[in-house]
Amino acid sequence: MKRPKLAVLIAVRQWSDRLQGKALVDICGRPLLAHLLDRFRLDSDRVTDVVVATSNKPEDDGIADLCEREETICYRSPASSEGDVTRLLDEALEAYAPDADYVLRGMGDCPFLEAPIICDWMTDVLTKRNADVVWVGLPDEPWPIYGARESPWSRHTWDECAARSSGSQMLHPGAYIYDHLQDYHVVHTQPLREEYYRPYRLELDTPDDLRVVRAIYEGLWTGPGHIISMLDAIRWLDANPEVAVINAEVELKSITLPDWRRRGIKWACQECGSNRMYAEAIRRGALVTVCDRCGERRRFVETKEYQR
Numbered sequence: 001m002k003r004p005k006l007a008v009l010i011a012v013r014q015w016s017d018r019l020q021g022k023a024l025v026d027i028c029g030r031p032l033l034a035h036l037l038d039r040f041r042l043d044s045d046r047v048t049d050v051v052v053a054t055s056n057k058p059e060d061d062g063i064a065d066l067c068e069r070e071e072t073i074c075y076r077s078p079a080s081s082e083g084d085v086t087r088l089l090d091e092a093l094e095a096y097a098p099d100a101d102y103v104l105r106g107m108g109d110c111p112f113l114e115a116p117i118i119c120d121w122m123t124d125v126l127t128k129r130n131a132d133v134v135w136v137g138l139p140d141e142p143w144p145i146y147g148a149r150e151s152p153w154s155r156h157t158w159d160e161c162a163a164r165s166s167g168s169q170m171l172h173p174g175a176y177i178y179d180h181l182q183d184y185h186v187v188h189t190q191p192l193r194e195e196y197y198r199p200y201r202l203e204l205d206t207p208d209d210l211r212v213v214r215a216i217y218e219g220l221w222t223g224p225g226h227i228i229s230m231l232d233a234i235r236w237l238d239a240n241p242e243v244a245v246i247n248a249e250v251e252l253k254s255i256t257l258p259d260w261r262r263r264g265i266k267w268a269c270q271e272c273g274s275n276r277m278y279a280e281a282i283r284r285g286a287l288v289t290v291c292d293r294c295g296e297r298r299r300f301v302e303t304k305e306y307q308r
Helices: 032-042 058-069 078-082 085-096 115-129 155-164 175-179 207-220 230-239
Strands: 006-011 047-054 073-076 102-105 133-136 186-189 266-269 281-283 286-290 297-303
Touching (some): 006 085, 047 058, 058 073, 085 155, 102 155, 115 133, 115 186
Parallel strands (some): 006 047, 047 073
């Protein structure tokens, strides 16, 4: 059986309004981006291509230099300077991984990204179900921690995203997909193990975030080639609550909240007319779930508007 190809696209730049130069910030003697590349290269069995995408501005020359040292492809384009990160990633994909079956946006601010989950397990789920997106849990359930909840997308889903994104969707790759989830085959899985729902902040966007990340690495990292699993990072914070509180109050800059009710979609049971928004699978034009009135797994149909 042919192995599906998963392309990881990482959009990074040196400019940031909350933490300048974070892509190359030093963490135990190794740049953040290098640690992230290690996670995809050493902690995943499914990733076939990793492409770093950045601008052609002189300030991002350091990113290109690091990629050369790490023997990683770096695509440089002026698109990022125009606020069109979606186009930047699509150009990188077409240039260096045009035959990819799945696409994952590799978050450049996620030093503890759980590659075995979002790269390997989720790609297997998409392949087995011939699906477009994986969603952990049901729409109304809490999200797992950042870096364990993101999903790869099928190639045709990404192609539609790249072609149809507009406005803020161009700045946030994948936002178009989450704004139109009802149009795709979404597989809802069981929740992850409970540790992944700890209220910790494991992204790197502020000086306080950097203090936390450095503390975890100083406590756990043994040197080049060692990957700190997200579970180990979470357990370390469990044991060091004084570190966990350092960035607990950092305000979220932005968040994508895929919630079908907020998107104005009403789903009605085809048998009895009841509308319930707990989804098990969403395919194009159809929602399949257990009806709270019938008590059976039914096909729901989309109606004109959702009424709370």
